[in-house]
Structure formats: structure tokens, C-alpha cells
Amino acid sequence: MPADAPGHLVSSGSRPARIGVLLPWANMAVEAELPRLHLRNTIFHYARLIPSSRTTDVGASFWHGLRAAATDALDSMTHLPLDAVILACTSAAFTGGPPLPPRVVTAFDALLSTLAAVGAERVVLATPYPFQVTRAETLALQAAGRAVLAAASLDLADGYPQITPDQIEDLVNSIPTPAIRAADAVVLSCTGWHTLPVLDNLQSRWGKPVISSNLAMGMYAAGLSRGARR
Incomplete structure (x- = not known):
């Protein structure tokens, strides 16, 4: 994709x-x-x-x-x-x-709709958010019927447009490999960081859909x- x-x-x-x-x-x-x-x-x-x-x-x-x-x-x-x-x-x-x-x-509703469309019941989550916000999203995804196998965060409260593609890829790749392999999709949550440049590389590396909020x-x-x- x-x-x-x-x-x-x-x-x-x-x-x-x-x-x-x-x-x-x-x-x-x-x-x-x-x-x-x-x-x-x-x-x-x-x-x-x-x-x-x-x-x-x-x-x-x-x-x-x-x-x-x-x-x-x-x-x-x-x-x-x-x-x-x-x-x-x-x-x-x-x-x-x-x-x-x-x-x-x-955008979270759109994210849930897209995960349903691609049949993703198990996900790993990457965000730029503070840890407690990432935890809140984990719980929200679980409440919506999605199993979150692992999550990673940059622990930032601001400055999302300045996050580089390398930072995003490194964040995703820091998630335990068994969790990514077991997931149906990788979720890049937040509309404020520029995710399109990394989607192809991450999808090629892990062989599964990578869904960002903007996508x-x-x-x-x-x-x-x-x-x-x-």
C-alpha cells in the first residue's frame, strides 16, 4: 500500500x-x-x-x-x-x-475505520505523544476491540512537525520484533507529524500495512x- x-x-x-x-x-x-x-x-x-x-x-x-x-x-x-x-x-x-x-x-474514528477495512485486529502503536497519552490511546484502541501488542512513544508534548523520518523509523523499529511480526498492522498515531515519507520503507521492512492518522x-x-x- x-x-x-x-x-x-x-x-x-x-x-x-x-x-x-x-x-x-x-x-x-x-x-x-x-x-x-x-x-x-x-x-x-x-x-x-x-x-x-x-x-x-x-x-x-x-x-x-x-x-x-x-x-x-x-x-x-x-x-x-x-x-x-x-x-x-x-x-x-x-x-x-x-x-x-x-x-x-x-481522526481516531478514521483510524478505527481504516483498521477495520484492512482487517487489523492486532496492532502495534507508535506515537510522538507523552507516555501517558500513548497509554490512553492504547486503552482506547483496546476498548474499540483492537489488541495493542506493544507501544512506543517519543514522549513529546509539542514540536511534532519537526520530527524527522529517521526518528519515526527508529521509533517503530524500537518496538520488539516479535510484537511487530504478530501484529496485523502498525499504527502511526497523530496528524501533526509527517508520516507519508516513511510508510513505504516501514511496510517493505515489516511486510504489513502501516496506517498513519493522515492516511x-x-x-x-x-x-x-x-x-x-x-
Whole structure:
């Protein structure tokens, strides 16, 4: 599943799917990576979420601020004929906070949808998050019926766009080999780091799907453009 090849996620619906993307205000990866998936029948419309704390490091004030800002951001898209709206933050889905508007799904929801689509029941997890956030995601994946065989984290609260491909590959390769071999997929959680450059190498090395949050959002959108409306 080469993530960066032309036509990787070609969609073939009769009309374009229009996806609203609610983007954390400091995120630089989503707008760079989604176009590189070459979704030919999908249009993304972006609105930025500014937490009231005006922080960028992950924590309760950041996640809860994003969720609280979602209603106004969605209101800015009122006149767009959207087929779906995605909150482009994975960790905001499992860290509590104000309820999201009914129409909004999260990058974590897209991740679960993609894991189901590829038949991945057992996964290994790699994140840039602080250890306790990675642990919270492990529990959230398990609660959703996915066995997490091992997890690794960079233990960072901020600075995700500056993480290099080598750092991501080293992080995944630090996971115990038996766990990766037993897993159905490798999960690279977080929309804020640039993961597309490493997907091919990791998939070739380990011989199984490597699903990042941004790839999962693209695959979710591709399903909508093929008529799987939600």
C-alpha cells in the first residue's frame, strides 16, 4: 500500500465528496499530506481551531480547547455541501472534554475505520505523544476491540512537525520484533507529524500495512467518495 505513489487513493464516485477538516491551529502536516494521497474525487475544506488557551502543546487545555472551538469552526462551513466533517486531531478523541457537534468525527474514528477495512485486529502503536497519552490511546484502541501488542512513544508534548523520518523509523523499529511480526498492522498515531515519507520503507521492512492518522483520514474520505456516505 504505497502511500506516496500517484493515484494511491483514487476515488471513483459520480460527484466529488466534500470533506470539512477542522484543523488544530499549529498543524502543518495535514494540509501537506492529504493532497499527496491523490484523491481525485475528493475536495477538502479547512477551518482552523484555536483553543482558548492558545497553547500548542498537547494537554487538557489544548484538547478541550479544540473540541470547544469545533462548533464555531463548523459554523464557518455552513454554506458548504459537506459529506463529512473530520476533527483532524487523533488524541482529542480519547482525552475527554466538551462534546463535539453531532456531525463531527475524529481522526481516531478514521483510524478505527481504516483498521477495520484492512482487517487489523492486532496492532502495534507508535506515537510522538507523552507516555501517558500513548497509554490512553492504547486503552482506547483496546476498548474499540483492537489488541495493542506493544507501544512506543517519543514522549513529546509539542514540536511534532519537526520530527524527522529517521526518528519515526527508529521509533517503530524500537518496538520488539516479535510484537511487530504478530501484529496485523502498525499504527502511526497523530496528524501533526509527517508520516507519508516513511510508510513505504516501514511496510517493505515489516511486510504489513502501516496506517498513519493522515492516511486513515484519506482512506475514510475515499470511502465517502465511493458512496459510503455517513
